[in-house]
Amino acid sequence: xxxxxxxxxxxxxxxxxxxRYIPFATMARLSLPDWAEEWLRLVPGAVLAAMLAQTxxxxxxxxxxxxxxxYLLAAGPAFLVAWRSRSVVATMLVGVGSYALLSRxxxx
Amino acid sequence: xxxDMTTSTRLPARxxxxxxxxxxxxxxxxxxxxxxxxxxxxxxxTMPLGLVSxxxxxxxxxxxxxxxxxxxxxxxxxxxxxxxxxxxxLRLVLMSASVARRLxxxxxxxxxxxxHLITDESFAVTIAAMADRTVGPRFFVGSGLTVxxxxxxxxxxxxxxxxGVGEEWGIAYAMPSSLICLLFMLVRDKSTLAVSLAxxxxxxxxxxxxxxxxxxxxxxxxxxxxxxxxNARRSG
Numbered sequence: 001x002x003x004x005x006x007x008x009x010x011x012x013x014x015x016x017x018x019x020r021y022i023p024f025a026t027m028a029r030l031s032l033p034d035w036a037e038e039w040l041r042l043v044p045g046a047v048l049a050a051m052l053a054q055t056x057x058x059x060x061x062x063x064x065x066x067x068x069x070x071y072l073l074a075a076g077p078a079f080l081v082a083w084r085s086r087s088v089v090a091t092m093l094v095g096v097g098s099y100a101l102l103s104r105x106x107x108x
Numbered sequence: 109x110x111x112d113m114t115t116s117t118r119l120p121a122r123x124x125x126x127x128x129x130x131x132x133x134x135x136x137x138x139x140x141x142x143x144x145x146x147x148x149x150x151x152x153x154t155m156p157l158g159l160v161s162x163x164x165x166x167x168x169x170x171x172x173x174x175x176x177x178x179x180x181x182x183x184x185x186x187x188x189x190x191x192x193x194x195x196x197x198l199r200l201v202l203m204s205a206s207v208a209r210r211l212x213x214x215x216x217x218x219x220x221x222x223x224h225l226i227t228d229e230s231f232a233v234t235i236a237a238m239a240d241r242t243v244g245p246r247f248f249v250g251s252g253l254t255v256x257x258x259x260x261x262x263x264x265x266x267x268x269x270x271x272g273v274g275e276e277w278g279i280a281y282a283m284p285s286s287l288i289c290l291l292f293m294l295v296r297d298k299s300t301l302a303v304s305l306a307x308x309x310x311x312x313x314x315x316x317x318x319x320x321x322x323x324x325x326x327x328x329x330x331x332x333x334x335x336x337x338x339n340a341r342r343s344g
Contacts (some may be wrong), residue, residue: 004138004188005155006162008186009319012176012193013166019197023205024214032205035336040198042335044171045329046307047196051175052287053308054315054324061182061320073279078288088142095285100278 070106074099111279123288129250133233136256140229141262143170143289146282151177156288157267164263168224168256172292173263178283188321195328203231207248210238214245225252228293299335307331309335 032040056065057063059071066072078095147170151160155177163173172193179189204226214222222245230252237243273279295301310327318326 002156002159004186005159005180006175008180008189009159009166011190012163012172012188015190016167016172016193016197016200017224018170019194019200019269020204020226021220023201024208024219024223035340038336038339039332040202042300042303043328043332044196044199045291045300045304046289046331046335047175047192047324048171048253048287048294049304049308050311050324050327050331051192052284052291053311055178055284055287055318057312058315058320071281071284074278075288078285082288082292086292088139088286091289092142092146092282092285095288096278096281097263098278099281103278107341 068106070099070102073102109209125246126250128251129233129247130254131250132237132247133230133251133254136229136233137258138172140255140258142261143174143286144262145266145269146286147174147177148263148268149270149273149279150174150266150283151263152267152270154181155262157271160267161260161264164260167198168259169200169227170259173285174283174290184321189327191325195325200226203228207231207234210235211243211245218245222249222252225249225256227252227255227257274302299339302338303331303335306334 056072056075058070059069064072072093077098078091081087082091082096113160144164147164148160151163151173155163160177163176165301167173167176175196176189176193204223206224208223211222225248230248232246233251234243237247270279291304295304307327307330310331311323314323317323
């Protein structure tokens with residue numbers, strides 16, 4: 001596990017540096033077509049949304065009925081606070097707090 | 109935006125550009141702090157402190173680190189972790205291209221170091237500053253270093269706090285909470301919202317067909333292409 005984590009970290013560092021450095025190195029030559037820029041703009045939000053959907057619906061890879069799934073239920077208050085307050089701190093506190101509370105209630 | 113940035117309307121560069129970069133970035137830089145704490149706390153549940161910190165130093169990209177740490181904790185295949193985080197990081201190319209085009213007189217040997225300092229925050233501050241005055245590499249370095257230092261300190265602090273806090277406090281949920289915040293930051297208009305929703309739906313629909321690692325990637329790529337196609341059709 002630790003060895004894998006180390007290799008993933010180093011590979012991720014290399015990929016990230018490449019993504020950041022390539023435009024510097026190629027500067028003027030790199031001009032992307034509009035559709036490519038558009039795609040690059042759309043993709044990061046899509047990855048996050050897809051990951052989030054999967055994390056909330058299948059915590060730990062299991063399928064739970066929605067009303068027994070503390071991960072999914074705690075997302076309600078977290079989404080609401082993120083939307084209304086736009087505050088990272090508030091969203092985390094509410095999300096973590098709701099999850100701690102719900103996961104305890106649902107065990108009973 | 110480029111049109112009104114003629115040289116004549118620009119103010120001359122200030123005297124201490126590095127410090128000015130630091131000052132201009134402090135406020136937005138502090139918004140990185142809760143993410144750093146959360147990343148550290150989540151990563152420390154499965155990784156030793158040295159590795160948590162090494163990732164912050166060498167990758168220095170919050171969202172990607174979050175996703176990598178949680179996928180590692182779930183035991184995902186390394187290749188799928190890399191592909192997912194790369195997709196997530198593609199926007200760095202756009203930011204870097206934009207910064208590289210506008211920053212002149214960067215010594216060749218320093219380019220990789222400067223490139224490493226590109227983040228959402230340093231990019232936003234530098235581009236905003238460029239709108240009304242001449243901004244050079246020093247300003248950008250000041251800005252980037254500010255975010256870098258805050259990120260390092262907060263992720264180590266988070267790891268230290270997180271390893272002392274038991275699971276019963278719901279620390280694991282710092283991960284989805286952060287994803288929710290980041291999603292609100294990235295989804296800014298109708299097309300990003302539509303594409304993100306489509307990707308989420310597709311990801312769940314594809315799960316029984318292609319498994320729980322490749323569905324995220326496939327859904328993202330397809331939804332992104334769909335978004336490009338839809339926008340092109342609407343405007344053309």
